[in-house]
Amino acid sequence: MNTPEAQRHALPDHANEPDDRALDIDQVGIVGLSYPISVWDRARKLQHTVAKIGLTVGLPQRFKGTHMSRFVEILNEHRGELSLGTVPLILAEVQRRLNADDAFIDVAFPYFMERHAPVSGATSLMEYLCAFHAALRGPALEFTLKVTVPVKTLCPCSKAVSQYGAHNQRGLITVEARFDGMLWIEDIVEAVESCASSPLYALLKREDEKYVTEKAYENPRFVEDLVRNVVIALRDREGVRWLRVSAENIESIHNHSAYAQITWPSASPPPPSPIARRRELPLGEWIRLQRVERGVSQRELAEAIGLSASALCRVERGERPLHADAASRLAQAWGLDEARVLLRAGVVPPALLRRVAEDPEGFFAWAQTGGET
Secondary structure (H helix, E strand, O other), rough: OOOOOHHHHHHOHHHHHOOOOOOEEEEEEEEEEEEEEEEEOOEEEEEEOOOEEEEEEEOOOOOOOOOOHHHHHHHHHHOOOOOOOOHHHHHHHHHHHHOEEEEEEEEEEEEEEEEEEEOOOOOEEEEEEEEEEEEEEEEEEEEEHHHEEEEEOOOOHHHHHHHOOOOOEEEEEEEEEEEOOOOOOOHHHHHHHHHEEEOOOOOOOHHHHHHHHHHHHHHHOOHHHHHHHHHHHHHHOOOEEEEEEEEEEEEEOOEEEEEEEEEOOOOOOOOOOOOHHHHHHHHHHHHHHHHHHHOOHHHHHHHOOOOOHHHHHHHOOOOOOHHHHHHEEEEEEEHHOHHHHHHOOOOOOOHHHHHHHOOOOHHHHHOOOOOOO
């Protein structure tokens, strides 16, 4: 039949042709695509912004090319859903649709925070340039969040040698972080600003200008001070396991910038194991990833476990819990161990509770070691 589908299959597919040059391609795909995304906002839950996106895969040497249109198709299917929480699901779908072992996404976007001037309280919006990079190699995910925070810095040396005044400048502090759990963009901004001579504001009245100027004078900082103090401010936060902090002071009396960078710990930690990463996923993300891998629609799964499609959607978004009865039906529908699914849902099975009650001290000692035997 001369249908559009038949015509499409009749056209040559050069991307699937073999290649004899024996060279793997690290990444191939699309970059520079402007796209609306949703970013988690600590104050308002979600913030809508526009990002520049790169979406790529690793291409084995046996293939001539990849199918570029599928990257955009996948993004379109997740329109309005591209957020920090859905990245693992999108990359898993890229792997599946493009038959790739490795998938990568780079997203750069402006993020806005409402700020209040320190004395007058005048309200304005400050822009912070943010990005994240994620790589899904097989089932193992590595995610890096990047935030650039503009600050005010004042030179300690200038203050020490000058009879009055001291030169100051705008500084740009960039933090790249890898972490388990959740680290808000706001957490990074606040930690950085606490280490600078003074925060920056989009709107200041005269009384605010006086305050900021005097605050900076009382808190001089070298670039070396900035990077060290920011690492100290962030490294002990729960879940933080890797940091790279750089500071650039755009000098006001020199024809150059001052720069410093620290990577902590000094050697990059090994990526988490595939099993560990799967366990780290929040329940909703884990359900959706499992559902996508099984080719099950949200409506089909909702019917199988006795929920409405809208209720399951809220579970996958992390907006509501999955109750014990629905978790049990989920385990039965997918042939999974019921106790493990209940634990993912935050429900302790009665049999496990009895085991803990039999030896509470032993369980407590085991839990304190992180579950190591």
